[in-house]
Amino acid sequence: MENSFLSTDGTAKKSDFISACRNEQHPRVPVWFMRQAGRSLPEYKKIRGTGSILEAASDPERAAQITLQPVERYGVDAAILFSDIMVPVHSIGFGIEIQPGIGPVVENPFESIEDLKRLRTFEPEIDVPYVGEAIKILSQECPVPVIGFAGAPFTVASYLIEGKPSRLLEKTKALMEHEPEIWDSLMNQLSDITISSLNHQIESGASAIQLFDSWAGLIEPETYEQKVFPYSKRVLSSINNSRVPKIHFGVGTQPILHLIAVAGADVVGIDSNTPIDAARAKLGDEIAIQGNLDPEICLEPIEVVEKAVSEILKLNNNNFGHIFNLGHGVLPDTDPGVLSHVVEMVHSHKLLERKDG
Secondary structure (H helix, E strand, O other): OOOOOOOOOOOOOOOHHHHHHOOOOOOEOOEOOOOOOOOOOHHHHHHHOOOOHHHHHOOHHHHHHHHHHHHHHHOOOOEEOOOOOOHHHHHOOOOEEEEOOOEEEEOOOOOOHHHHHHOOOOOHHHHOHHHHHHHHHHHHHOOOOEEEEEEOHHHHHHHHHHOOOOOOOHHHHHHHHHOHHHHHHHHHHHHHHHHHHHHHHHHHOOOEEEEEOOOHHHOOHHHHHHHOHHHHHHHHHOOOOOOOOEEEEOOOOHHHHHHHHHOOOOEEEOOOOOOHHHHHHHHOOOOEEEEEEOHHHHHOOHHHHHHHHHHHHHHHOOOOOEEEEEOOOOOOOOOHHHHHHHHHHHHOOEOOOOOOO
């Protein structure tokens, strides 16, 4: 379907977010927050009810309403679909539960070559029709661009293999090292699933996509380059619509930022430990940067928050290729009023016109 923010006939809606993704001139820094839709909002708790996150995400009307809540409350410049990176693999038969305070827990983790048979072909129109339906609703109702997303093959693989979130990734690293053929098959099959998922979201009306490789920073740079990078690059190079900005995000990725970009990103998301000026020195001025307020700071007194926001805006040094965000997701105990104030601060920071503009 035609996207009102990406039209090429001169009728495209103006969006500071899309302009920043493209490193184009625009008047103010755009802002949105990872995990802005959901657990920190009282209105979310009312609409979600007692069911699971996966149940709420599988109801198109409810998912669309939850996605819109932070747009209406905060006035952010983009809406990210309310869903989860494990939805595709859950839909094809991996039993997954999103446990509060833990994250994805896999009923029967991936252990051997036999488990490759469980990764059947993913058909989003059949397996997750509710994802496309929610985005189509948002395309009509949401006043800002909608971001579709997926988990990168490595991060999804780590959940499937470990069975739950792990900072050590011992089983994942062992499979990489000792069973390279199984690893390659697993990563290729997950790449296929990710490509299908992202293209389905774009075809349904998503204006941008984000590839979450949350755990990419937990492995050595050499291992990332050899065992992970090729699959992320394949995913990002397989996006059918070249007009859709691609955001690539990971935590602890400062040593591999250049690879995160080279994989095919228009925007590199950075965590809170990577100063924007240091990231730009590595990436150059052509790649836009997204980030990177520490989510923990949002729990501090407002004066501390204001100082941190001002410092990030200062480090950006009037660069048009900056989307203000957190260095990770919004924490559950975050006061929504703090995020509203952050949005006001960021929006009040005007960008100067380029001399060549």
